[in-house]
Amino acid sequence: MLSxxxxxxxxxxxxxxxxxxxxxxxxxxxxxxKPFAYIDTHAGAGIYSLSSEEAGKNEEFRTGISILKxxxxxxxxxxxxxxxGCKPEWDKSAVPAAGxxxxxxxxxxxxxxxxxxxxxxxxxxxxxxxxDAMVARDRRMHAHxxxxxxGLLGLLPVAERRALxxxxxxxxxxxxxxTLVETVxxxxxxxxxxxxxxxxxxxxxxxxDKMEKALINSGIPRIQLFELxxxxxxxxxGMTSSGMIVINPPFTLMGNxxxxxxxxxQRLAGDNGVWRCEELVGE
Ligand SMILES: C[S@@+](CC[C@H](N)C(=O)[O-])C[C@H]1O[C@@H](n2cnc3c(N)ncnc32)[C@H](O)[C@@H]1O
Numbered sequence: 263m264l265s266x267x268x269x270x271x272x273x274x275x276x277x278x279x280x281x282x283x284x285x286x287x288x289x290x291x292x293x294x295x296k297p298f299a300y301i302d303t304h305a306g307a308g309i310y311s312l313s314s315e316e317a318g319k320n321e322e323f324r325t326g327i328s329i330l331k332x333x334x335x336x337x338x339x340x341x342x343x344x345x346x347g348c349k350p351e352w353d354k355s356a357v358p359a360a361g362x363x364x365x366x367x368x369x370x371x372x373x374x375x376x377x378x379x380x381x382x383x384x385x386x387x388x389x390x391x392x393x394d395a396m397v398a399r400d401r402r403m404h405a406h407x408x409x410x411x412x413g414l415l416g417l418l419p420v421a422e423r424r425a426l427x428x429x430x431x432x433x434x435x436x437x438x439x440x441t442l443v444e445t446v447x448x449x450x451x452x453x454x455x456x457x458x459x460x461x462x463x464x465x466x467x468x469x470x471d472k473m474e475k476a477l478i479n480s481g482i483p484r485i486q487l488f489e490l491x492x493x494x495x496x497x498x499x500g501m502t503s504s505g506m507i508v509i510n511p512p513f514t515l516m517g518n519x520x521x522x523x524x525x526x527x528q529r530l531a532g533d534n535g536v537w538r539c540e541e542l543v544g545e
Contacts, residue, residue, distance in 0.1 A: 299381070348363065464491065
């Protein structure tokens, strides 16, 4: 029943927010020499050609990375550098016309240091094959063709005692909303100091309100939320906004996002744009 393919959506406005936050957190973890682990519970294929048939279907990258690349904003330099650095290993001259876009595992691959490690989970057989090929020669990175929610719990606590966990389900299966919250609660009990970054789409606002409430009532401290929308909410007529909920965020994240999000929203969506930057739970 796996029909979601990230290739149709790579580089859209939701990916821009998600990956900007990912880059910011990885940079923060890299400030100390001590190793950290990166865990991606829903990894996707890893790298995407924006000239592919899938990306060309709705050209969603034109709602995100294409706009930003054409007119960069202060605060997006590190993210744009990672995007520009995404080249095919097999032939560096073979970049497709519309360019390549790095998925979250590829961003990690480009940013991790020799001492860091990564575990990537992907269920879709085709996307898993591409992901596995991308990391085949990379000793730091391990790809698993299995469920990311249970896979995460099996890995915690990590030996490094420092980690970024990205949880980015497609929400194709509606139970993903509840499974995410339940998994995060269990994960936090096993490993309370990890940074958890949870992506969500706003297709039905009530589902997100419920998810926020469940996290607020979970007893987990230090939770922030960042959201960017290209229009007001609709009732089930497609994704208008998306967000990242971050547990144990770097102390710099809120300030940076407060500066960046209003400008980024304006850049991507003009006056139709909407954004949120909120502390859901304090210390
Ligand atoms: C939104 S995409 C991931 C995008 C990726 N994180 C990125 O930012 O580049 C979600 C992926 O999760 C995969 N998936 C769905 N359910 C899964 C599960 N239970 N465990 C692992 N992967 C799953 C889908 O096949 C899909 O490729």
